[in-house]
Amino acid sequence: MRGRPTIYEDDNIIKKAQEVFWQKGYSATSLSDLQKATGAGAGSFYNTFKGGKKEVFKKAIEERRLAFDAFKIELSKSGSPLELIKDFFRSIASAEENEHLKGCIIANTIVEMTFIDENLEDNAVQILKEVEQMFTQAIKNEQIKGNLKTQTDPEILGRYLITFWCGLNTLRRMYPDKNVLKNQIEMQLAVIS
Amino acid sequence: MRGRPTIYEDDNIIKKAQEVFWQKGYSATSLSDLQKATGAGAGSFYNTFKGGKKEVFKKAIEERRLAFDAFKIELSKSGSPLELIKDFFRSIASAEENEHLKGCIIANTIVEMTFIDENLEDNAVQILKEVEQMFTQAIKNEQIKGNLKTQTDPEILGRYLITFWCGLNTLRRMYPDKNVLKNQIEMQLAVIS
DNA sequence: CTATTTATGTATCAATCATTACAAAAATAA
C-alpha cells in the first residue's frame, strides 16, 4: 500500500467521538470537541469521514447497535435468557455515576433528534425496537416453557421492559444512586415472574 | 406609563418560544428560530429578556412547572386523587401524534442538559421530583384508606410512576399510536391497584 | 409643544460553526 501511513484509526476516532456524542448529544457537540477528543485535525477527520460530523455520529450509533447485537447472540446461547436480561437490568444499578448521567445513547438520540433529523431518529427508534423484540421473544419462550406465572401478552411485557429501559434513562440522572436504582429495578423486574 | 407601547407581550413570547424549545430542545433552537416564532426582532427580544436565550428557556420551563402545580391543586381538591393521576396517564394515549413526538419538555431537558448546563439540568430534575412526590403522596393516602391491594412502599411506587412517565416520553415517539399506548398505559397502571 | 421614556427594527458585532483548500510529510512502486 502506498501513501503516508494512517495514525488515526477509523475505529478509534469513532470510539472517542462516541464518548463525546454520548455525553453532549449531537447538536451540542462541535467539530472542535471531536478534534480535541480524537486528536485528529480537520484534515484527517474529513479525509477519513467524507460525510463529516453526521457520518461519524451515524457510525457511533451503529457501533452501539453492534453491542446490542452481541448481547442478542449471548442470549441465544444462554440456557436462561430471561434471567440474563434481568441481570442486564440489575447491572445498571452498580454502574459508575458518570455512566448514570450519560444514560443510553440510543434513547438519548430518540429524544434529541425527533424534530431535528428524521433519518437519525428513525435509526435510533429501529434499534430500540429490535431490543424490545429481543425482550419479547425471551419472555414468550419462557411462557411457553411454563416458567412464568404472568400470562400477559409477551408483546405487552416486551414493551413494558423497553419502556422501563427508557424510563431508567432519565431516572438514573435524577437518582444516580446505587441503592435507589437497585430497589427500583428489582420492583419493576418482579412484574415479570 | 410613558414610552412606546409594548406589542410583544412577555407571556406571549414565552409561550411561542416554549413551543419551539419543546420541539427542538435548547441547543438546536437558534435565536433566529425564536424570532421567527415570536415575531419579535432582536431589539424587542433582548429589551424584554436581558438574559437572552437562556432566560427565555428558564421561563418556558417555569411555565411548565406552573402547569404541574395547577394539577397538584386539582388533586388536593379531588375526592379520588389517585384516579385523577391514572386518568392523567390515560389521557396521554389519545393525544395528537405531534404531542407524542414532542414528549415532556421537562424530561427532554433532563436528557439534553446533563453535561451541558448544570443549572438548567437541576431545575428540571427538581420539577420531576416534585411530580414524583405528588404521585407518592396520593398512593400513600390511598394505602392508608385501605383502597389499595399493594402494600409496596409508596416511595417505590411513586418512583415507579415517574419512571413510567419518563419511559413513556420515549415510547410515545417509538409508537405514536393510540392503541399501542392505551394498552401499555393500562397494563402499567394495573400494577398500582 | 417639548422633554422624557420605552419599545421596536435594523445594522452590526465578534465568536464559533462545519467544512474546504492546499502544501508538506511520509510512505511505496517502479
Next chain:
DNA sequence: TTATTTTTGTAATGATTGATACATAAATAG
C-alpha cells in the same frame, strides 16, 4: 532515485451563532 499516493496539519472558507449598538417610532408627563 523519482514518480505516485495517501495522510496530516494548518490556514483559510462562508455561514450562522448569540448578542449589542443605535437611530427611530410612539407613547406620556409636564
